[in-house]
Amino acid sequence: GASHAELGAYLLGLWGIGEDVVGAVAQHHQPPPAGSAARVTAVVYAANLIEHRLAAEPAPAEIPAGEADALRQLQVYERIPAWEEACRKIRLEEALRA
Numbered sequence: 001g002a003s004h005a006e007l008g009a010y011l012l013g014l015w016g017i018g019e020d021v022v023g024a025v026a027q028h029h030q031p032p033p034a035g036s037a038a039r040v041t042a043v044v045y046a047a048n049l050i051e052h053r054l055a056a057e058p059a060p061a062e063i064p065a066g067e068a069d070a071l072r073q074l075q076v077y078e079r080i081p082a083w084e085e086a087c088r089k090i091r092l093e094e095a096l097r098a
């Protein structure tokens with residue numbers, strides 16, 4: 001009955017990964033509280049959002065308002081387009097090598 005977030009965090013903890021990363025993985029479906037200094041959690045949350053956006057066909061044009069607000073508070077919103085583009089480029093390069 002555990003989620004992939006819980007299982008991932010559990011395994012990372014067993015492997016001795018730091019608590020900041022373990023917590024970020026465990027909570028990657030929810031943004032950290034506003035004003036949080038948890039940059040690792042912000043980046044993991046953003047990475048999860050990007051992965052879901054890139055998996056959608058076609059990719060959504062806009063980030064939903066609630067998620068956009070959370071990303072702005074975490075000060076990573078403006079980085080999302082560049083991060084998505086980097087992921088698309090890597091995906092295309094991997095496809096060309098296959």
